[in-house]
Amino acid sequence: xxxxxxxxxxxxxxxxxxxxxxxxxxxxxxxxxxxxxxxxxxxxxxxxxxxxxxxxxxxxxxxxxxxxxxxxxxxxxxxxxxxxxxxxxxxxxxxxxxxxxxxxxxxxxxxxxxxxxxxxxxxxxxxxxxxxxxxxxxxxxxxxxxxxxxxxxxxxxxxxxxxxxxxxxxxxxxxxxxxxxxxxxxxxxxxxxxxxxxxxxxxxxxxxxxxxxxxxxxxxxxxxxxxxxxxxxxxxxxxxxxxxxxxxxxxxxxxxxxxxxxxxxxxxxxxxxxxxxxxxxxxxxxxxxxxxxxxxxxxxxxxxxxxxxxxxxxxxxxxxxxxxxxxxxxxxxxxxxxxxxxxxxxxxxxxxxxxxxxxxxxxxxxxxxxxxxxxxxxx
Amino acid sequence: xxxxxxxxxxxxxxxxxxxxxxxxxxxxxxxxxxxxxxxxxxxxxxxxxxxxxxxxxxxxxxxxxxxxxxxxxxxxxxxxxxxxxxxxxxxxxxxxxxxxxxxxxxxxxxxxxxxxxxxxxxxxxxxxxxxxxxxxxxxxxxxxxxxxxxxxxxxxxxxxxxxxxxxxxxxxxxxxxxxxxxxxxxxxxxxxxxxxxxxxxxxxxxxxxxxxxxxxxxxxxxxxxxxxxxxxxxxxxxxxxxxxxxxxxxxxxxxxxxxxxxx
Ligand SMILES: Nc1ncnc2c1ncn2[C@@H]1O[C@H](COP(=O)(O)OP(=O)(O)OP(=O)(O)O)[C@@H](O)[C@H]1O
Ligand SMILES: [Mg+2]
Numbered sequence: 176x177x178x179x180x181x182x183x184x185x186x187x188x189x190x191x192x193x194x195x196x197x198x199x200x201x202x203x204x205x206x207x208x209x210x211x212x213x214x215x216x217x218x219x220x221x222x223x224x225x226x227x228x229x230x231x232x233x234x235x236x237x238x239x240x241x242x243x244x245x246x247x248x249x250x251x252x253x254x255x256x257x258x259x260x261x262x263x264x265x266x267x268x269x270x271x272x273x274x275x276x277x278x279x280x281x282x283x284x285x286x287x288x289x290x291x292x293x294x295x296x297x298x299x300x301x302x303x304x305x306x307x308x309x310x311x312x313x314x315x316x317x318x319x320x321x322x323x324x325x326x327x328x329x330x331x332x333x334x335x336x337x338x339x340x341x342x343x344x345x346x347x348x349x350x351x352x353x354x355x356x357x358x359x360x361x362x363x364x365x366x367x368x369x370x371x372x373x374x375x376x377x378x379x380x381x382x383x384x385x386x387x388x389x390x391x392x393x394x395x396x397x398x399x400x401x402x403x404x405x406x407x408x409x410x411x412x413x414x415x416x417x418x419x420x421x422x423x424x425x426x427x428x429x430x431x432x433x434x435x436x437x438x439x440x441x442x443x444x445x446x447x448x449x450x451x452x453x454x455x456x457x458x459x460x461x462x463x464x465x466x467x468x469x470x471x472x473x474x475x476x477x478x479x480x481x482x483x484x485x486x487x488x489x490x491x492x493x494x495x496x497x498x499x500x501x502x503x504x505x506x507x508x509x510x511x512x513x514x515x516x517x518x519x520x521x522x523x524x525x526x527x528x529x530x531x532x533x534x535x536x537x538x539x540x541x542x543x544x545x546x547x548x549x550x551x552x553x554x
Numbered sequence: 555x556x557x558x559x560x561x562x563x564x565x566x567x568x569x570x571x572x573x574x575x576x577x578x579x580x581x582x583x584x585x586x587x588x589x590x591x592x593x594x595x596x597x598x599x600x601x602x603x604x605x606x607x608x609x610x611x612x613x614x615x616x617x618x619x620x621x622x623x624x625x626x627x628x629x630x631x632x633x634x635x636x637x638x639x640x641x642x643x644x645x646x647x648x649x650x651x652x653x654x655x656x657x658x659x660x661x662x663x664x665x666x667x668x669x670x671x672x673x674x675x676x677x678x679x680x681x682x683x684x685x686x687x688x689x690x691x692x693x694x695x696x697x698x699x700x701x702x703x704x705x706x707x708x709x710x711x712x713x714x715x716x717x718x719x720x721x722x723x724x725x726x727x728x729x730x731x732x733x734x735x736x737x738x739x740x741x742x743x744x745x746x747x748x749x750x751x752x753x754x755x756x757x758x759x760x761x762x763x764x765x766x767x768x769x770x771x772x773x774x775x776x777x778x779x780x781x782x783x784x785x786x787x788x789x790x791x792x793x794x795x796x797x798x799x800x801x802x803x804x805x806x807x808x809x810x811x812x813x814x815x816x817x
Pocket of ligand 1: 586610613
């Protein structure tokens with residue numbers, strides 16, 4: 176049995192095992208392990224090696240100076256730019272620090288800010304059962320999720336249950352981005368689904384309405400819609416009624432994202448073979464049952480990358496509220512630059528805003544990867 | 555139900571067969587646009603009867619059996635299934651679809667659901683069977699098609715033959731009165747054809763009413779009560795299998811049989 180260790184046996188010579196008796200051998204170390212990975216992935220060819228070296232060089236040039244500026248040479252305390260400069264040569268985070276409240280809450284009254292915090296905590300609770308299906312008592316939790324928009328609205332605006340009324344023009348900062356982003360995301364998906372299904376409908380009127388809506392939305396820049404919302408809608412609503420500007424914004428952003436969402440979902444629907452519809456029909460499932468149980472779960476899964484793409488685009492578009500005079504995190508940042516005590520610190524502001532958006536969007540993107548993996552069933 | 559039954563029988567003008575026909579098709583025509591696919595189809599199927607439909611490609615076999623559960627709409631003539639007339643009335647269509655199971659060439663399992671969920675979906679949502687009960691029934695049928703151990707896998711993890719057997723079990727879970735098969739074995743490798751055919755033969759032994767579009771002539775000979783030959787959208791000839799194969803009347807049938815038996 177000396178031959179058993181030798182995988183390179185010449186065929187035709189005596190085999191070490193009877194036919195059909197060959198055990199599984201572990202793969203040779205040359206096809207796995209970290210050294211192998213580095214060899215094939217980073218230095219697999221001449222071009223590959225050159226690119227790797229170039230990348231290492233660039234990282235070496237950029238990373239240390241960036242870390243210096245952002246962390247090592249940064250000033251974290253102080254009350255003016257002069258304080259910062261006296262301490263260190265890097266970023267002046269003291270500027271962001273002293274204005275952090277403004278960045279987060281905008282002009283929401285100091286004494287009422289606990290309401291914003293509570294809304295944020297409840298948001299996490301409302302999202303959990305949607306994002307993860309192993310949440311305990313998911314059924315009941317989803318009821319809470321469905322009620323959440325109302326709860327959040329009451330908490331933030333107040334005016335009933337003894338909560339002080341806070342007009343929406345005092346909303347601002349990061350809170351405003353999150354409100355618009357989450358509302359848009361939450362409502363654009365179901366509306367988009369309905370539009371996409373409507374576009375496939377056998378009823379011509381429904382189909383035409385959906386197509387017209389989608390094409391209109393996609394053909395007009397969001398900023399135009401926001402101006403329309405700010406200026407023109409007041410002509411359409413009866414005089415005397417006060418149709419809140421923020422609500423109009425929310426509606427416009429949602430509709431805008433819905434148009435894109437509809438097309439993304441239509442792409443997913445088109446990838447579903449006809450046989451799936453036929454199998455669902457032949458079982459006697461009703462239209463909405465077969466959509467909900469068979470077609471949409473598959474179509475949405477295929478459309479996940481596009482859906483998340485739309486979500487991310489929407490989230491970043493929330494900075495456009497600046498055109499109607501509301502100050503979101505970016506708006507607050509820009510207006511802070513006018514402060515004479517802190518002049519010339521635009522880099523810090525933009526880096527801060529960029530980090531905020533990057534974290535939010537990166538989380539969405541990671542979640543979508545998690546979801547895709549979870550929904551993968553080997554077909 | 556009793557009312558519709560009598561109505562159906564009363565409507566069956568010119569039909570010599572009685573109300574024990576579970577499917578009655580009278581003077582049925584179908585067009586795809588201007589293309590006349592099915593021409594004057596007359597067919598009665600008794601309960602527990604096993605029918606094999608064959609014919610050259612494009613002769614309208616699939617279209618015919620798909621008209622029976624309204625996957626395709628017919629434009630002229632009448633179809634009664636289980637005593638219910640097939641019209642545009644969605645309620646009737648749903649009633650009929652509950653009683654008619656269908657097995658497709660490409661299985662059409664739901665890839666995002668496990669085998670067990672595939673089988674329980676119909677009973678739970680269409681028949682309002684409690685989940686526990688539906689699962690018990692599903693396991694029973696999965697055992698009958700000999701793959702209970704695959705219940706928690708996804709269809710994408712099964713072989714073609716196993717998938718087709720799941721598809722059969724899925725249809726059976728709805729306890730249908732009629733089963734339609736549209737070339738259930740023609741997407742399968744030879745060694746898998748047998749396992750699916752065996753399942754179908756067992757099903758035939760239980761007394762299920764079956765309409766099978768298939769080119770498996772061996773299956774037709776062992777199982778069928780009647781073989782129907784279609785060509786150009788018409789039923790050219792029908793007979794019990796012995797006479798059909800040994801003594802085909804129509805020359806198109808003879809040609810078809812000689813071609814199919816040649817290889
Ligand atoms: N949706 C459709 N629109 C237009 N023509 C169609 C459609 N479906 C089928 N046909 C045509 O109708 C005819 C009959 O089709 P059918 O699928 O019933 O044939 P078949 O007998 O099942 O053939 P095969 O053995 O290839 O499955 C064919 O000529 C086909 O091209
Ligand atoms: Mg066919």
